[in-house]
Amino acid sequence: MTVDLTVDLGGLKLRNPVMPASGCFGFGREYSEYYSLDTLGAVVVKATTLKPRLGNPTPRVTEVTGGMLNAIGLANPGLSKVLTEELPWLERQNVPIFVNVAGDTVEDYCSVVDEVCRSGLAQAIELNVSCPNVELGGLAFGVNSSVLRGLVEEVRKVCTLPLYVKLSPNVTRIQDLAVAAASGGADGLSLINTLVGMQIDLATRKPALANKTGGLSGPAIKPVAVRMVYEVAREVNLPIVGMGGICSGRDVAEFIMAGAWAVEVGTANFTDPYACPRIVAELKSFMEAEGIKNLEEIRGCAL
Amino acid sequence: MLVKESKQLTRDVFALTLEGQFDYDKVTAGRFVHVLIEDGKAHPLRRPISIASCDSHAKTLTLVYRVVGDGTLWLSKRIRGDTVSLLGPLGKGFVAPHKPGKVLIVGGGVGVPPLFQLAKELVQENFELDIVLGFRSQGDVFWTEEFAQFGRVTVCTEDGSLGEKGFVTAVIDVTNDWTTLYSCGPKAMLKALRNHFAGSTIQGYVSLEERMACGVGACWGCTCLDPSGSLAKRICKEGPVFSWEEVSL
Numbered sequence: 001m002t003v004d005l006t007v008d009l010g011g012l013k014l015r016n017p018v019m020p021a022s023g024c025f026g027f028g029r030e031y032s033e034y035y036s037l038d039t040l041g042a043v044v045v046k047a048t049t050l051k052p053r054l055g056n057p058t059p060r061v062t063e064v065t066g067g068m069l070n071a072i073g074l075a076n077p078g079l080s081k082v083l084t085e086e087l088p089w090l091e092r093q094n095v096p097i098f099v100n101v102a103g104d105t106v107e108d109y110c111s112v113v114d115e116v117c118r119s120g121l122a123q124a125i126e127l128n129v130s131c132p133n134v135e136l137g138g139l140a141f142g143v144n145s146s147v148l149r150g151l152v153e154e155v156r157k158v159c160t161l162p163l164y165v166k167l168s169p170n171v172t173r174i175q176d177l178a179v180a181a182a183s184g185g186a187d188g189l190s191l192i193n194t195l196v197g198m199q200i201d202l203a204t205r206k207p208a209l210a211n212k213t214g215g216l217s218g219p220a221i222k223p224v225a226v227r228m229v230y231e232v233a234r235e236v237n238l239p240i241v242g243m244g245g246i247c248s249g250r251d252v253a254e255f256i257m258a259g260a261w262a263v264e265v266g267t268a269n270f271t272d273p274y275a276c277p278r279i280v281a282e283l284k285s286f287m288e289a290e291g292i293k294n295l296e297e298i299r300g301c302a303l
Numbered sequence: 304m305l306v307k308e309s310k311q312l313t314r315d316v317f318a319l320t321l322e323g324q325f326d327y328d329k330v331t332a333g334r335f336v337h338v339l340i341e342d343g344k345a346h347p348l349r350r351p352i353s354i355a356s357c358d359s360h361a362k363t364l365t366l367v368y369r370v371v372g373d374g375t376l377w378l379s380k381r382i383r384g385d386t387v388s389l390l391g392p393l394g395k396g397f398v399a400p401h402k403p404g405k406v407l408i409v410g411g412g413v414g415v416p417p418l419f420q421l422a423k424e425l426v427q428e429n430f431e432l433d434i435v436l437g438f439r440s441q442g443d444v445f446w447t448e449e450f451a452q453f454g455r456v457t458v459c460t461e462d463g464s465l466g467e468k469g470f471v472t473a474v475i476d477v478t479n480d481w482t483t484l485y486s487c488g489p490k491a492m493l494k495a496l497r498n499h500f501a502g503s504t505i506q507g508y509v510s511l512e513e514r515m516a517c518g519v520g521a522c523w524g525c526t527c528l529d530p531s532g533s534l535a536k537r538i539c540k541e542g543p544v545f546s547w548e549e550v551s552l
């Protein structure tokens with residue numbers, strides 16, 4: 001049986017639903033030494049901000065059971081270098097590019113989105129309104145419905161590419177934020193970003209991360225992510241990119257059944273540098289074994 | 304790779320020799336491997352461990368590590384025939400001296416292992432080596448005889464239970480005519496060494512440690528700063544070895 005892995009995200013066609021998650025794949029160069037990036041559905045690049053950012057002091061990553069905490073703090077080379085040095089290279093790898101955008105102010109977001117769209121180097125924007133690490137670095141936008149809607153409306157005015165809003169799980173009712181992003185003009189939603197966590201180092205008796213708190217990711221958060229994708233899919237009729245702890249093709253199938261159209265893979269790249277292509281192959285075998293011809297057949301079937 | 308031998312060197316330091324398929328040609332002293340703990344399910348992050356010794360003819364690789372937590376504890380329980388998954392070699396290793404002459408090698412604690420492969424490589428290129436190895440106490444000392452085949456070895460312990468008493472800087476005479484210094488160990492030691500040689504023309508290299516996630520340069524978890532504090536460098540990619548004027552210690 002031949003299975004069809006392609007996804008049509010409102011006109012943006014992906015060869016398969018698997019893309020590396022923002023912040024876990026740089027701008028693609030490092031993992032391109034392990035496999036060809038054209039095996040991926042798309043690449044979501046590191047959060048890009050107007051000015052270069054060094055991020056938080058180290059230690060800024062640590063392991064917890066079944067996951068990790070990070071407080072990278074949006075370290076990135078800044079818009080101008082991303083446009084001149086990173087995206088032109090990535091564009092040659094023959095894979096759709098989602099540019100993850102972060103900022104401190106509405107103006108920052110709009111300037112970055114505007115320039116990325118004008119550059120012609122990206123296929124979609126993913127608005128990071130949920131990074132829990134930098135003071136004002138997104139959290140204020142992602143946890144309040146009217147603030148989020150206001151931001152999305154402004155960005156929408158300058159955004160000529162498909163606009164995905166990446167939701168924070170650190171809220172009481174994620175579907176309310178999803179509705180706000182949709183009414184602000186989002187073309188799709190991606191979820192979830194990391195959950196705020198903390199680890200205490202027993203030797204120093206202080207938080208293990210210099211930033212004290214960090215974002216929890218990895219297999220430990222998968223049930224939370226699946227639940228949130230399910231809740232959002234029931235209330236909002238937009239393409240959903242699901243993520244949180246995905247490590248295998250079966251995990252992808254679970255997200256699709258909960259209502260996701262495509263998925264992102266983050267922390268699993270660190271455990272296995274070949275995680276993304278392996279997950280694509282596993283998903284294909286799963287579908288073959290289950291007699292599933294295409295993803296639409298199972299999308300949202302659990303709802 | 305397959306475990307060939309696991310040997311306990313001190314109460315908490317082990318040497319693990321692995322054999323089998325590996326990119327041996329790409330090994331240079333100072334590079335590291337990223338070690339998967341079990342199947343990665345409970346431990347999604349690999350552990351960075353320096354290559355202590357590599358024999359590309361025998362196709363073996365040796366890692367020397369201290370048991371400090373779950374990952375290294377699991378590693379210490381591997382026996383002959385077990386499989387351990389490694390990623391690597393990763394990072395940038397030590398650069399050969401720019402001019403002929405005498406070289407100083409300084410190791411502290413589990414910073415000593417990568418300097419073994421370095422000493423081996425430098426002796427093959429006919430450099431003359433002085434080697435200073437610092438440990439906490441007599442019970443922590445390992446591999447000093449192994450190093451003796453490569454040069455003059457001075458051992459110091461903080462409590463004086465073996466060799467000279469005190470820190471490594473106490474036994475290093477800055478007026479000596481070394482061209483190059485290579486060092487790996489606690490940051491306090493690296494800093495003390497750089498201060499010790501302030502004003503000297505010696506070319507210093509240090510190997511740094513930081514918590515890592517990807518190990519390949521993609522996550523920006525492991526950065527350090529240049530002396531001006533305005534430029535970040537990834538320890539897993541641009542390092543772990545840096546010339547000591549490139550980084551703030």
Ligand SMILES: Cc1cc2nc3c(=O)[nH]c(=O)nc-3n(C[C@H](O)[C@H](O)[C@H](O)COP(=O)(O)OP(=O)(O)OC[C@H]3O[C@@H](n4cnc5c(N)ncnc54)[C@H](O)[C@@H]3O)c2cc1C
Nearest residue numbers: 063350351352353367368369372373374375413512513514
């Ligand atoms: C480039 C490099 C080379 C290294 N080479 C050696 C070596 O040759 N021999 C040796 O004994 N040790 C070495 N280390 C330190 C070694 O990585 C840690 O001791 C080890 O990761 C601890 O793992 P654990 O699970 O036992 O400890 P845990 O404390 O349970 O580990 C929890 C998390 O913290 C990280 N971590 C803890 N301590 C360190 C540390 N000192 N540096 C970086 N990450 C840490 C672990 O990788 C893991 O992600 C090296 C570190 C780096 C960065």
Ligand SMILES: Cc1cc2nc3c(=O)[nH]c(=O)nc-3n(C[C@H](O)[C@H](O)[C@H](O)COP(=O)(O)O)c2cc1C
Nearest residue numbers: 021022023047070128192193217218244245266267
């Ligand atoms: C080291 C690291 C850096 C991250 N950086 C970003 C980022 O820059 N922008 C963003 O939107 N999300 C970022 N994330 C969140 C991931 O994209 C993803 O939402 C989250 O890790 C959950 O997926 P996972 O469990 O598969 O890792 C980062 C996550 C990690 C672990």
Ligand code: FES
Nearest residue numbers: 516518520523539
């Ligand atoms: S550990 Fe990811 S960049 Fe160094």
